[in-house]
Amino acid sequence: MEDKEKKEVLTLVSKIIKIPENRIDPNANIFYDLGVDSLLGVEIFAALDKKFNIDVPEDRLRSVKTVNDIIALVAEIKG
Amino acid sequence: METLKDFVTQNTRLYGEHVAFQIKREGVYQKFTFAETGKMVESLAYSLQELGIERGCRVAIIGENRPEWAISFLAVVYLGAVAVPLDVLLTEENIINFLLDSEAKVIIGSGKLIGLLEGLKSKVPSLKAIISMEKEAPVGVYSFNRVVSRETGVIKQVPTSEDLASLVYTSGTTGNPKGVMLTHRNIVFDVLAVVPLFDFSPKDNFLSVLPIHHTFETTAGFLGPYHEGAKITYAESLKSYQIVANMQETGVTIMCGVPLLYQLFYDAIIRKAEEKGMVAKISFSILSAVSYFFSQVIGINIGAKLFKMVHKNLGGKLRFFVSGGAAIDPAVIRGFDSFGITILQGYGLTESAPILTCCALKHNKIGSVGRVVPGVELKIKNPDGLGVGEIVARGPNIMKGYYKRKDLTGEVLVDGWLHTGDLGYIDEEGYVFITGRAKDVIVTGSGMNVYPEELEFILNRLPQIKESCVVGIKVKEGLRKGAEEAWAVIVPNHEYFEKYAAENGVSLSPDLIRSIIKEQIYRFNIKETDYKRIVNFVLSEAELPKTSTRKIQRFKVKREFGLL
The missing domain is CATH 3.40.50.12780 (ANL, N-terminal domain)
Known part of the structure; x- marks a missing residue:
């Protein structure tokens, strides 16, 4: 995945959880450190769907722990 | 029936x-x-x-x-x-x-x-x-x-x-x-008590979004509409754009949700207006203000006429939303009200099957959780000077007890009165307002209950931890602002760390202790259901404050560690 797209994922997560980008560590646990719960997680996936024109299955939420995991997941789905 | x-x-x-x-x-x-x-x-x-x-x-x-x-x-x-x-x-x-x-x-x-x-x-x-x-x-x-x-x-x-x-x-x-x-009596009673408040009819199309195992959804989102011959549409997913698509495609008339979901909807509506440019954004703000003025001062809600597009986007047939599970920000209710969309708030516990009070279409007071449902008695126990005390309720919807747990049942059911552990008052018109909790349960933004004792039980089994106290902290920023999350105050087990340092040839430092405990909590969070996580923790060198019966005093812990 290109750096530009990685940055876009970070921006998108930041917008949804309303925490400034510069305060989000891509390796931080989104549940533990950023306060994301399952409903917000689904909302992040919904925003990714729209942004990258993909369909991120909700049940993949269980396997995602960090922003970097989200980036990897998007890369995997985009092929 | x-x-x-x-x-x-x-x-x-x-x-x-x-x-x-x-x-x-x-x-x-x-x-x-x-x-x-x-x-x-x-x-x-x-x-x-x-x-x-x-x-x-x-x-x-x-x-x-x-x-x-x-x-x-x-x-x-x-x-x-x-x-x-x-x-x-x-x-x-x-x-x-x-x-x-x-x-x-x-x-x-x-x-x-x-x-x-x-x-x-x-x-x-x-x-x-x-x-x-x-x-x-x-x-x-x-x-x-x-x-x-x-x-x-x-x-x-x-x-x-x-x-x-x-x-x-x-x-x-x-x-x-x-x-x-x-x-059966508990559930049937609650369903029949609530149905008239919502005016369900066979013409209604109810969108089921909240987890169906949750008693709120089972009663209000499944058995209630089913009993009245209404149609229930199951949301394809919880993604808000798919919820909206389901609403548009099927002409949804009612939906039960948690505060966070309405907050997401509200934010999306505002964002859409902002994306259309400055003129649209200003027009939107003016229309909202005009609508609010008409609604509050003149007593006529013209939101549906002023915000036709919002209604159209939600399928055009929406009658109202119901919010439960946790307290909703009144600003969100007012925001939707200015669009001509009513959000009814209710209140209850699983132990009351679950609805105890609910706003109705004809009796809706923003900020309150409505009046007690007919047939249930509700009163404030030991009210203070402002009328605030513990909410207790008695009626046909109150549970039989906790399965195999007579000890716990006896704590909450006293002479048939369910002690909710919630604090509140009843105004002169009979509307109930929740002001806080007497119990220590933490209610997350998604309406999930987290019991501190349960998390402490697990934390205290870790060899690195001598004792712990889990408390609910209000989120101060981000989308979940105002919701609660679990923090832990932890007293490290120094015997463990001294042994660890000796065995590994490292010198003991506060940073080392912190990093090891952080790792343990990280593992704990991964293992647990996602809402049952410790979001943050602070370390304490001193023993936690306790009562004479050796029970940790949560309030004192919160105050001493600046977690209020």
Whole structure:
């Protein structure tokens, strides 16, 4: 995945959880450190769907722990 | 109408060809009429009987919101057996824990979980059979098609109103399970009490979004509309754009949600206006202000006329939203009100099946959780000078008790009065306002209850931790601002760390202790259901403040560590 797209994922997560980008560590646990719960997680996936024109299955939420995991997941789905 | 079985027999007769449930599958809405549903319920009930399920036996149900879940629940109660609804997000360990406690004989699960459920047979001795909610199932698992399409014989048992209908676990995922015993009478009463407040009718199309195992959704989002012959549409997913698409495609009239969901909707509407440029943004603000003025000062709500596009985007048929599970920000209710969309707030506990109070279309006071439902007594115990005290309630919807936990039952049920642990007051017009909690339960933005004792129980078993205290902290920023999250105050076990330092040849420092405990909490969070996580922690060198009976004083801990 290109750096530009990685940055876009970070921006998108930041917008949804309303925490400034510069305060989000891509390796931080989104549940533990950023306060994301399952409903917000689904909302992040919904925003990714729209942004990258993909369909991120909700049940993949269980396997995602960090922003970097989200980036990897998007890369995997985009092929 | 005495039992939930009566719902099925009555509705099959009254609303035969009306659609009871629908869900979008492979691009098409699959519909289940009341007549079809009735037949499937009878057939599944008979199949369960053939599998050895008798009156009082427990049958667990686990799966996402879908018609098969609803049919399974109805079939279990039709037979006089007890439904044990389980959260689809539970870990395997948690599922085992609840199955062991409930001694469930059969589990009905969604296809996605069948692999996991098959592995449980050897770990849960009571479990005799697994039924999949899918058309096809692997060898050794009954497919849904098989159990709902067989010829029905005589169903020998009939439930009575005092029989248990549902056993709902509210906490105790890792120890000391707490199952709320709800009888047919409890649930039937609550459904019939709430239905008139919402004005459900067979013309309504109810969107089911909240997890269906949650008693709020079971009563208000499933059994209520089902009883009134309304249609229930199961949301394709929880993604807000798909919820909106389902609303547009099917003309949804009512939806129950949690505050966070409405906040997401509200933010999306505002964002859309802002994206259209400065002129649109200013016009939007002016229209909102005008609408609010008309609504509050003149008493006429013109929001629906001013914000036609918002209504159109939500399908054009929406009558109102219902919010429950946690306190909703009044600003969001007012925001929707200015668009001409009513959000009704209610209040209750699983222990009260669950609704105790609810705003109604004709009696809605923003900020309150409504008036007590007819037939239930509600009062404020030991009110202070401002009338604030613990909310206690008595009525036909109050649970029978906690399963196998007479000790806990005696703590909350005193002379038939349910002690809610919530603090509030009742105004001169009878509206109830919640001001806080007497108990220590933490309610997250999604309406999930987190019990500090439960998390402490696990933390205190870690060798690195001498003692801990979990408290709820209000989120100060981000989308969940105002919601609560769990923080822990931890006293490290210095004996452990000294030994660790000696064995590993490292010098002990506060940073080392912190990093090791952080790692342990990280592991704990991964293992637990996602809402049961410790979001942050602080270390304490001193023993935590306690009462004379050695109980930790949470309030003092919060104050001493600046966590108020």
